[in-house]
Amino acid sequence: MRKLLLLALTTLSLMALELPTTIKTTIQATNGEMIKLSTTVPKGVSGIVVHDYGNGLSAITYSAISQGGGRATLEPYSILSHDKLPSIKTVAKRGDRVIFGNFYNNVLLIAPNGRSYREITQSVKKSWIHPDIYAMHLINRNAIYINLDNIKDFAEKNQVGLVLFVGKKFIFVLDPISGVILSKEPLNLKVTGTQSPFYARFEQLDNDMFSSQDVKKFPEYYKGIERLTK
Numbered sequence: 001m002r003k004l005l006l007l008a009l010t011t012l013s014l015m016a017l018e019l020p021t022t023i024k025t026t027i028q029a030t031n032g033e034m035i036k037l038s039t040t041v042p043k044g045v046s047g048i049v050v051h052d053y054g055n056g057l058s059a060i061t062y063s064a065i066s067q068g069g070g071r072a073t074l075e076p077y078s079i080l081s082h083d084k085l086p087s088i089k090t091v092a093k094r095g096d097r098v099i100f101g102n103f104y105n106n107v108l109l110i111a112p113n114g115r116s117y118r119e120i121t122q123s124v125k126k127s128w129i130h131p132d133i134y135a136m137h138l139i140n141r142n143a144i145y146i147n148l149d150n151i152k153d154f155a156e157k158n159q160v161g162l163v164l165f166v167g168k169k170f171i172f173v174l175d176p177i178s179g180v181i182l183s184k185e186p187l188n189l190k191v192t193g194t195q196s197p198f199y200a201r202f203e204q205l206d207n208d209m210f211s212s213q214d215v216k217k218f219p220e221y222y223k224g225i226e227r228l229t230k
Contacts, residue, residue, distance in 0.1 A: 020101055
């Protein structure tokens, strides 16, 4: 009974994890690559600009990154770019819709061991992107370490909206497009040890993400998280 109660409390604490959600607003004014929004959006939240052409036709024209204070910067929209598809030349205008966090339901979780990964993904309802897919992305690009550049590249190619890093006491919430840590949520899950994460043991990628045979302590995991989140 005591174990069941502890499990229930752990689940409830993880369910309290508050992740950023989608915010819809419009452009009030433009000034080159800077736009003024009709709604204040937290700094670092990324999204898209949608222009309506009439007759039910619309298209994504830009990516947008909130700078806080009701302002955002525009960047070329490259997530669905293709050599054989025409590029959209429409200029951002007053009244264009801006959808921030349009992929925030798609989340990649980087965790120190299988238990913490399962606890979090089973307790929070999101579309979880399996980290083995990210591991293969790194291998295909001959990358050795996680960094913000290859995280962004992976997110753009796989429509990942958020990346969560499990630290010792907190879960760090990253917008991979802007490269900004949006929040630091308290971790109410006791992590009793680490297993070498998938990205630290490329030779074993034919096995599961967390090898049941590889149970050595891996302090470098937490050092890597600290470097990414500073």
